[in-house]
Amino acid sequence: MTTRERRRRGGLARRALIFGGCLLGQAASVSAELYSHLADSTVVGRNYGYESGTPDQGHPSVGTVEFVPELAVFMENIEKIDTVRGRTFVGFLAPARFRVRASEIVTVEVGAFLGHDFGDDSELDLAEPIVRLVAEPVDDVYLVAGTILPTHWIHDALLDDTHRLQGAEQGFQIRVDRESWKSDTWVNWRINETSIRPEEFEIANAFQLRPYGSFFEGLHVDVQVFWSHVGGQQNDTNRVEHNLSLMGGGTWGWTRPLGMDWIEEIRAGAHYFHVLDDGRDRNDSVGHGWEAIVSLDTQPWERVGLRYHASYFDGDEFVALRGDPLYQLGDYAQLGGTVIAELPGALRMEGGVVFQYGQGVFNGSFLINLVWGQPYPIPVLKAREANRDS
Numbered sequence: 465m466t467t468r469e470r471r472r473r474g475g476l477a478r479r480a481l482i483f484g485g486c487l488l489g490q491a492a493s494v495s496a497e498l499y500s501h502l503a504d505s506t507v508v509g510r511n512y513g514y515e516s517g518t519p520d521q522g523h524p525s526v527g528t529v530e531f532v533p534e535l536a537v538f539m540e541n542i543e544k545i546d547t548v549r550g551r552t553f554v555g556f557l558a559p560a561r562f563r564v565r566a567s568e569i570v571t572v573e574v575g576a577f578l579g580h581d582f583g584d585d586s587e588l589d590l591a592e593p594i595v596r597l598v599a600e601p602v603d604d605v606y607l608v609a610g611t612i613l614p615t616h617w618i619h620d621a622l623l624d625d626t627h628r629l630q631g632a633e634q635g636f637q638i639r640v641d642r643e644s645w646k647s648d649t650w651v652n653w654r655i656n657e658t659s660i661r662p663e664e665f666e667i668a669n670a671f672q673l674r675p676y677g678s679f680f681e682g683l684h685v686d687v688q689v690f691w692s693h694v695g696g697q698q699n700d701t702n703r704v705e706h707n708l709s710l711m712g713g714g715t716w717g718w719t720r721p722l723g724m725d726w727i728e729e730i731r732a733g734a735h736y737f738h739v740l741d742d743g744r745d746r747n748d749s750v751g752h753g754w755e756a757i758v759s760l761d762t763q764p765w766e767r768v769g770l771r772y773h774a775s776y777f778d779g780d781e782f783v784a785l786r787g788d789p790l791y792q793l794g795d796y797a798q799l800g801g802t803v804i805a806e807l808p809g810a811l812r813m814e815g816g817v818v819f820q821y822g823q824g825v826f827n828g829s830f831l832i833n834l835v836w837g838q839p840y841p842i843p844v845l846k847a848r849e850a851n852r853d854s
């Protein structure tokens with residue numbers, strides 16, 4: 465295992481616990497609660513780079529062939545606020561794939577993505593292939609093709625994370641996970657066009673600049689763009705829709721302020737939102753809004769992290785088709801907390817609760833996530849190499 469791989473492996477636990485630390489800073493800087501803060505899953509949570517989905521082991525050495533099962537059991541409850549309908553998501557996601565570390569640059573994954581919503585019939589609700597090619601031509605810059613990683617660091621106002629509980633994402637992706645530059649750019653091809661239905665795809669980018677080692681250390685500058693398209697030329701629906709959502713702003717964080725060791729970080733800031741929506745079957749619209757946020761990250765126990773957060777959003781006609789419907793209310797305030805426990809056996813448990821107030825109505829939402837991932841090496845190639853050497 466190389467020095468860089470050991471560094472990544474050791475950092476997985478730290479990133480899962482310190483929500484306001486380097487990797488998880490954007491969880492504070494773009495706060496659309498309630499969402500998962502898990503950092504080392506390939507299907508649930510938010511991360512940059514190329515996460516292995518096996519938090520205790522990380523990525524394998526070159527030449528290794530592994531079978532890698534993952535399991536994410538989730539519950540997310542969203543209550544009703546006036547015009548926003550409540551919904552409960554309960555089920556599991558279980559990607560299982562063979563992973564081949566072909567070289568220092570190339571990793572190949574082939575398998576299946578399974579999922580089921582609890583309370584449905586006994587059949588699987590989701591069964592899709594996993595074919596993922598990952599290249600790292602430059603350190604911490606990843607090119608992903610095929611089944612992309614859906615754990616995007618993007619604001620819920622632009623892309624509601626409950627969409628990630630409804631299937632795999634296919635397309636192309638570029639991820640950057642450097643100290644001063646974080647980025648996730650992707651194309652997700654949701655629906656292929658036929659004669660009776662239009663194509664659907666999205667193009668998006670979540671970018672963050674972190675000028676460490678200067679006067680501006682602690683500053684996070686955020687720029688995010690999300691474009692959703694529905695249409696095509698070969699179908700009979702005559703449906704064409706475009707929705708472009710943008711976000712810009714930033715936050716400033718203070719690590720262990722005033723020498724208070726029990727506080728990992730305090731972070732505060734604001735972001736501006738803008739949305740353009742047009743389609744053949746509806747009037748064009750322009751919306752905007754802004755959000756102020758503050759968060760407090762602590763680590764009360766060795767393997768447990770706790771994050772408190774509060775925010776206020778004020779907007780007008782902000783209708784992002786793939787975004788969280790709460791941002792269509794016009795204005796609302798929220799207060800909540802999230803806890804992540806790192807358990808033995810590569811288990812991560814997360815719980816979160818949020819209290820919201822909008823349009824004169826109080827609302828409560830909560831989530832529970834339990835994730836696990838474990839690699840099982842297949843010694844076929846090593847056995848062949850040993851036979852040749854003998």
